[in-house]
Amino acid sequence: MSRNIEVVVVGGGYAGVLAANRLTQRRDVAVTVVNPRSVFVERVRLHQVVGGSHRGVVEYRQVLGERVGLVVDTVTRIDACARSVALASGGTVGYDYLIYAVGSGSAAPHVPGAAEFAYPVATLEEAQRLREAVEAAPAAAAITVVGGGSTGIEIAAELAEQGRRVTLVCGGLLGPYLHARVRRAVARRLARLGVTVLExxxxxxxxVTRDAVRLSGGNALPSTVTIWTTGFGVPDLAARSGLTTDASGRLLTDETLTSVDDARIFAAGDAAAPSDRPLRMSCQTARPLGAHAADTVLARIAGGRPAAIDVGYFGQCIALGRRAATVQLAAKDDTANKYSIGGRLAAGIKERACQGVVKELVEEARKPGSFSWQFKDDKRRGLLRAEHRTTPAAP
Structure with missing residues (x-):
């Protein structure tokens, strides 16, 4: 009897779980997910974890297929030559193919005092720690949210809706992804909630100090709880393992998501850099990349030719408290336009989207290969062709 083909998926987020479930289309493939937590984290709900309106976790047995194994541990090194991964517990796991889906976390802040006194919020543990700090603070305490992106907006709105005194410090523009018209609508909603926005x-x-935030204009804001939402970083596992990465540490791949170093290693999600042109870090990107990485592995096993990625976008959903949201619509190349949906209708869309991504994972576990992505981006392929034509051939 021939042995199973062993596939290890490093990381159990949206990309990793979808990839693992999809791989079980073949009965001769044995899939193992290695993840440091025993529960699946709904990262799109971390602002709700901070606000106390959601736990933000789902049991893995609800979203992983029956034939997918789970090892609760941390991968400390990938040995491409030996085709194995070393675990923090001291053991190793061998593989025939590996999918690198380690996700992202908080980027190390370079502002003096931020690492000591500000609360990051990119992981479940960080969100839970921040929730405890908010609950311990007096009701009238000043809370400062640093970062005007979607995470900062969602957390500021969530806490302000509960009656907290919140200042949102953007540095640049509020919601830099948003179209100017949509940005004004978001600013009006935040103002109604009582959020002070500084741009x-x-x-x-x-x-950042224990009780204040200092600004470039010379002002110092009193701040009992300072929340840091600027920037995401990826784990350095690929770089430490001797694999080629981009400048931010993402695993460098071709357009099929195959590592430029090793035809048996693939990447998906936030830590992937296809053609050194990484896509937006988001759940919206992670799911199709996870599916595509699995399809590439299956194509390699079958001796076929893997397809290039074709991932497009519809826009971005941003919660503005529990009773409102904005859905910023965009072109398939992720360029925001002037159209949006707001208010309670958008809040319903946001909640259904949060529920829907978990349902997609469950459906892929039940029926591997069922996930499909309807948004395609033709512009990316054209840009890559143009770059190829203008790049001189290597000697």
Missing amino acids: GPDAKVTA
């Missing part, structure tokens, strides 16, 4: 060059954070 522009005078609103860059220069230092």
Whole structure:
């Protein structure tokens, strides 16, 4: 009897779980997910974890297929030559193929005092720790949210809706992804919730202390709880393992998501850099990349030719408290346009989207290969062709 083909998926987020479930289309493939937590984290709900309105976790047995194994541990090194991964517990797991889906976390802040006194919020543990800090603070305590992206907006709105006194410090623009028209609508909603929004060059954070945030314009904001939402970083596992990465540490791949170093290693999700042109870090990107990485592995096993990625976008959903949201619509190449949906209708869309991504994982576990992505981006392929034509051939 021939042995099973062993596939290890490093990381159990949206990309990793979808990839693992999809791989079980073949009965001769044995899939193992290695993840440091024993529960699946709904990262799209971390702002609700901070606000106390959701736990933000699902049991893995609800979203992983029956034939997918789970090892609760941390991969410390990938040995491409030996085709194995080393675990923090001291053991190793061998593989024939490996999918690198380690996701992302908080980027190390470079502002003095931020690492010591500000609360990051990119992981479940960080969100839970922040929730405890908010609950311990007096009801009238000043809360400062640093970062005007979607995470900062969602957390500021969530806490302000509960009656907290919140200042959102953007540094640059509020919601830089948003179209100007949609940005104004979001600003109006935040104002109605009582959020003070500080934008522009005078609103860059220069230092954080235990009870204040100092700005480039010279002001110092009293702050009992300072929340840091600027920037995401990826684990350095690929770089530490001697694999080629981009400048931010993402695993460098071709357009099929195959590592440029090793035809048996593939990447998906936030830590993938196809053609050194990484896509937006988001659940919206992770799911189709996870599916595509699995399809590439299956094509390699079958001796076929893997397809290039074709991932497009519809826009971005941003919660503005429990009773409102904005859905910023965009072109398939992720360029925001002037159209949006707001209010309670958008809040319903946001909630259904959060529920829907978990349902997709469950459905892929039940019926591997069922996930499909209807948004395609033709522009990316054209840009890559143009770059190829203008790049001189290597000697």
